Amino acid sequence: MRYCCPTSIEEAVAILNTDEDARCLAGGATLVAMLNAELLSPSTLVSLRAIADLDGIRHTDSGITIGAMTRHAVVANDQRLNNGLTVVRLAAQEIGHPAIRAVGTIGGAIAHADPSADYPTALLAANAEVEVIGSSGARTVPAGDFFQDYFTTALAHGEMITSIHLANADPGTVSSYFKVARSDGDFAITSMAFCGNFDGSTCTAARVAVGGCASTPLNVTAVDKMLIGAELGSDQVTMAAQALADACDPIDDVRGSADYRRLLVKRLLPRVLQRAIDQGSN
Amino acid sequence: MSKPQSITLHINDEDHDVRVQTQQTLLSVLRDQLYLTGTKLGCNQGVCGACTVLRDGVPTRACLTLAVDSTTFAITTIEGIVPADDLLPIQQAFIDAAAPQCGFCMSGMVLVAKSLLESNPHPTREEIREALSGNLCRCTGYTKIIEAIELMSTRSA
Ligand SMILES: Cc1cc2nc3c(=O)[nH]c(=O)nc-3n(C[C@H](O)[C@H](O)[C@H](O)COP(=O)(O)OP(=O)(O)OC[C@H]3O[C@@H](n4cnc5c(N)ncnc54)[C@H](O)[C@@H]3O)c2cc1C
Ligand code: FES
Ligand code: FES
Numbered sequence: 001m002r003y004c005c006p007t008s009i010e011e012a013v014a015i016l017n018t019d020e021d022a023r024c025l026a027g028g029a030t031l032v033a034m035l036n037a038e039l040l041s042p043s044t045l046v047s048l049r050a051i052a053d054l055d056g057i058r059h060t061d062s063g064i065t066i067g068a069m070t071r072h073a074v075v076a077n078d079q080r081l082n083n084g085l086t087v088v089r090l091a092a093q094e095i096g097h098p099a100i101r102a103v104g105t106i107g108g109a110i111a112h113a114d115p116s117a118d119y120p121t122a123l124l125a126a127n128a129e130v131e132v133i134g135s136s137g138a139r140t141v142p143a144g145d146f147f148q149d150y151f152t153t154a155l156a157h158g159e160m161i162t163s164i165h166l167a168n169a170d171p172g173t174v175s176s177y178f179k180v181a182r183s184d185g186d187f188a189i190t191s192m193a194f195c196g197n198f199d200g201s202t203c204t205a206a207r208v209a210v211g212g213c214a215s216t217p218l219n220v221t222a223v224d225k226m227l228i229g230a231e232l233g234s235d236q237v238t239m240a241a242q243a244l245a246d247a248c249d250p251i252d253d254v255r256g257s258a259d260y261r262r263l264l265v266k267r268l269l270p271r272v273l274q275r276a277i278d279q280g281s282n
Numbered sequence: 283m284s285k286p287q288s289i290t291l292h293i294n295d296e297d298h299d300v301r302v303q304t305q306q307t308l309l310s311v312l313r314d315q316l317y318l319t320g321t322k323l324g325c326n327q328g329v330c331g332a333c334t335v336l337r338d339g340v341p342t343r344a345c346l347t348l349a350v351d352s353t354t355f356a357i358t359t360i361e362g363i364v365p366a367d368d369l370l371p372i373q374q375a376f377i378d379a380a381a382p383q384c385g386f387c388m389s390g391m392v393l394v395a396k397s398l399l400e401s402n403p404h405p406t407r408e409e410i411r412e413a414l415s416g417n418l419c420r421c422t423g424y425t426k427i428i429e430a431i432e433l434m435s436t437r438s439a
Contacts, residue, residue: 001284001303001304001305002284002304003287003304003348003350003351005351025348025351027346028346028347028348028351029328029343029346032307032328032345032346032347032348033326033327033328033345033346035305036307036326036327036345037326037327041305045304045348047350047351049351049354096416097412097415097416098341098412098413098415098416099331099334099341099342099343099416100328100343100416102340102341102342103342103343103346103347184415185415185416
């Protein structure tokens with residue numbers, strides 16, 4: 001296994017395109033665990049550590065851009081991620097524990113595409129865009145198209161993630177994240193993310209994403225529509241929660257049964273909405 | 283297996299020239315090549331915290347860190363924080379609070395405690411629990427470890 005540590009994105013892309021079996025190395029939190037378990041044996045590791053352009057959070061007129069190599073701890077502490085984007089900060093805070101948040105990166109987390117991970121669900125609710133680059137240039141993939149299956153993304157061979165872009169939300173947008181795990185620091189049994197607007201306790205815009213309940217994080221347009229005009233605590237919310245649970249396709253695993261996950265989806269929707277309202281009034 | 287590469291690691295204020303494979307973790311170099319066995323091998327999956335070292339002062343999993351990717355960092359292991367023939371005040375506090383039992387988790391616990399107290403000399407119980415949340419102990423039930431850190435906090439002005 002070869003190791004290289006390029007200092008520019010162009011150099012990294014060139015290596016990824018000359019070596020069939022090369023892989024990016026970001027924080028290593030997932031990749032090195034897989035090497036230790038002998039689940040992977042790439043021909044080359046392309047460490048992204050020395051590429052300054054991939055690191056950090058930038059504000060632009062159109063929104064916020066998070067570099068692929070930005071550590072979970074940095075996102076978790078960035079108070080500029082607020083209102084409609086709070087959901088991304090809250091998700092980062094929920095990942096693992098301090099030693100994992102100090103090394104793990106947003107690019108690594110979404111490239112791995114574990115449907116129980118925290119970022120994919122939050123980024124789907126926030127309607128984030130993933131900026132990727134390959135030998136034929138850069139392109140932008142909406143979060144909804146990026147996650148394609150268990151541990152499978154829209155990244156083509158030789159492509160890498162450069163950043164995640166979050167567009168400015170409409171004024172008054174609020175957001176929240178709710179994770180249920182067996183213990184603090186574990187992956188979610190089920191998680192839910194919300195971005196939207198309220199007039200008092202009536203929902204006027206909604207984008208809900210569920211994690212841990214299908215091969216990818218899930219956003220169901222029909223459920224988002226059902227929530228518009230729904231008042232918190234009303235039957236309309238209960239019906240939307242049922243529809244969301246019906247759209248899920250969870251599995252039984254060591255963290256919980258499929259039935260338990262569907263039950264959690266029904267319980268989490270009202271809570272994630274309440275949390276978003278509370279956050280808006282703070 | 284690929285050919286080993288020569289790298290220099292900065293460990294406990296000394297440069298160490300070692301030959302390593304790309305897939306070799308920092309943990310394996312520390313224990314098997316440099317015989318710094320105070321850093322423990324538990325799960326090798328990032329879950330238990332027994333392999334904790336400080337990387338530029340920040341608690342980090344040595345089992346999730348590749349040696350080849352560590353050359354720009356200052357690494358501190360449990361051996362590196364101990365003054366010759368003496369104990370650090372934080373180690374004395376662990377002893378006074380009767381925190382250690384089998385000791386397997388202790389190098390990780392002490393390094394996390396040291397790093398926490400340097401940035402936050404008087405942490406709340408909640409802050410201590412959060413800092414320790416990535417380090418498993420199968421013996422103590424954690425209470426005395428938390429008390430040791432609180433003891434250290436009351437001893438420093
Ligand atoms: C003990 C433990 C607990 C955890 N708990 C949680 C949790 O509760 N919630 C959660 O969401 N996650 C959790 N994680 C996973 C954690 O978030 C990882 O940090 C993350 O999945 C991988 O990020 P990384 O930077 O370490 O990537 P790496 O491990 O370096 O890479 C992961 C994968 O992404 C690829 N990759 C990395 N960067 C790029 C890029 N820029 N472009 C293309 N491909 C890239 C790599 O080739 C590799 O396939 C946990 C991990 C551990 C070890
Ligand atoms: S051995 Fe590294 S975390 Fe368990
Ligand atoms: S003292 Fe035995 S594992 Fe902690």
